[in-house]
Amino acid sequence: MDWQQILTNVAGEIIAPTTAAYALAAIGLNVHFGMTGLLNFGQAGFMLLGAYGYAIASIAGWPVWAAVLVALACAVVFALILGIPTLKLRGDYLAIVTIAAAEIIRMIGRSTSMTEVTGGNAGLAGDGFKGSFQELSPLPDGNFAIGPWSYSMNLSNSWWVRIVGWALVALACFLVWRWMNSPWGRVLKGIREDEDAVRSLGKNVYAYKMQALVLGGAIGAIAGIVYALPRAVQPDSMGRPMTFYVWTILLLGGAATVFGPVLGSILLWTTLMLVKTVLRDVIPATVLRSEQIEMLGWVLVGVTLMLLVIFRPQGILGDRKELAIDVR
Template identity: 80%
Template sequence: MDWTRILTNVAGEIIAPTTAAYALAAIGLNIHFGLTGLLNMGQAGFMLLGAYGFAIATIAGWPIWAAALVAIAAAALFALVLGIPTLKLRGDYLAIVTIAAAEIVRLIGRSTALTSLTGASSGLRGDSYKATFQALSPLPDGTTDIGPFNYSNNFSNSWWIRIVAWAVVALACLFVLLLIRSPWGRVLKGIREDEDAVRSLGKSVYAYKMQSLVLGGVIGALAGIIYVLPRAVQPDSMGRPMTFFVWTILLLGGAATVFGPVLGSIVFWAGLMLIKSLMRDGIPDTVMSTGQIEQLGWVIVGVTLMLLVIFRPQGVLGDKKELAINVR
């Protein structure tokens, strides 16, 4: 078994743009669920809208800052459309609406009626919208070796994408830290614990929930941009499984914590790579094919996470008292 190659692949997952994108999406979901107690089951919808907004605006010739604003505006509008009819109801209604709305976004994206805009089921090719982002890179062309890692400086799956992605994650963590310590953040946590008590103090619970939904959705849209920078915008790759992965990452690292989503994303993707690499090297092709190994890897990860939720529901960094699900 080639341990050097296996450990290099695992370490590569730790700094991968996909890991950063999922960490950022989980940070947004943490504002929804960890701080406010909102059961958003459609975070992939916010990510897909962010990806489409950025890509379509860039293809139309807009500068990168304007394309990012389009993505943010699309996510904010989506949050308003979801929140206005549901935030005055029980949390499970929001869960039903968000998972359905995210599927609507995905199905609209793959609709043949919008092929000229969204590319339908084929999506939007990465080389059609990445040029403005790559043009911002201060790195020289070519590739760079850092330890065992060798990546392009500026093209897809590059060092430049990694630098920007993890810088955005760091800024998001700082923002959440300041948010938790602010009076506004304390109101959100009060809503999570007992919204009737907060309402009795004269606070507009509905307004605070709406602000939380918009803010977490905007962070999810930024995660969608980072997710598609190394690849294409493909609607079927950002469906229900993506939302479930984000939830898993949040619960794994610990809800209502600052760094739990980041740790959860790193452990999730590095652990998945480790399991699959060990099985590829240790299980002969005559016993199990590559496709079967991929499926078994997900099964093992799923069982492991089920055990984690059963025996440590607060996650690695979380506090059980912080989990809204345990106080209702």
């Protein structure tokens, strides 16, 4: 077993664009759930809309900044359409509505009637929308190595995507930190704990919830762009499992914390890479096929997360008193 190569692959997940994209999505979900208490199970819908909005605008020849604005506009419109009739719902009812709304977005994206716009079930190939983003790179062409990690400077899975992705994560963390320590953020925390008490103080709870839904959804749309840049926009890749991964990341790192989503994303993907790589070396192909090892890796990670929820439900960085978690 080549432990040096295994650890190199695992460490590579720390700076991977996918890790950054999931961290961004979890930060957006943290605004919904960690700050406001909204049980949004449709974060993948915001990500898919962001990816589609950016890709379609880029394919049409729009510059990167305009394509990003289109992605954000799609997320804002979706948040308004979703939030206006549903934000008066609480708990499980809101969760059911949001997961259904995300599935509607996915089904529309893969519909054959939308093939000319969204590419249907096949999605949109990355070659059609990556060019304008790559042209913004100030980095020279070719490959560049830092220690054992060697990536292209400007192509799909590149240093340029990593730099932009993690810069966006840092910016999102800074914004959430400022929001959490602002009067606006304290109102959101009050809504999370007891919205009736906040309403009795004369605050418009509905408006605050809508603001949180829009902001968290916009961050989710940016996450969708980062997720799509190294690959393609494929609707089935941003379905229900993606939302559950984002929730896992948030709960693993700790909701209502600034760096919890980042830590959760890094831990999830590095642990999964470590488990799957070791299992492939230890278990012969005659016993388990590659796809079975993939599923077994998720099972082992899932069991670990179950133990974490049982013994530390607030997550690694979370505060049990902050969320008033009761595990009885």
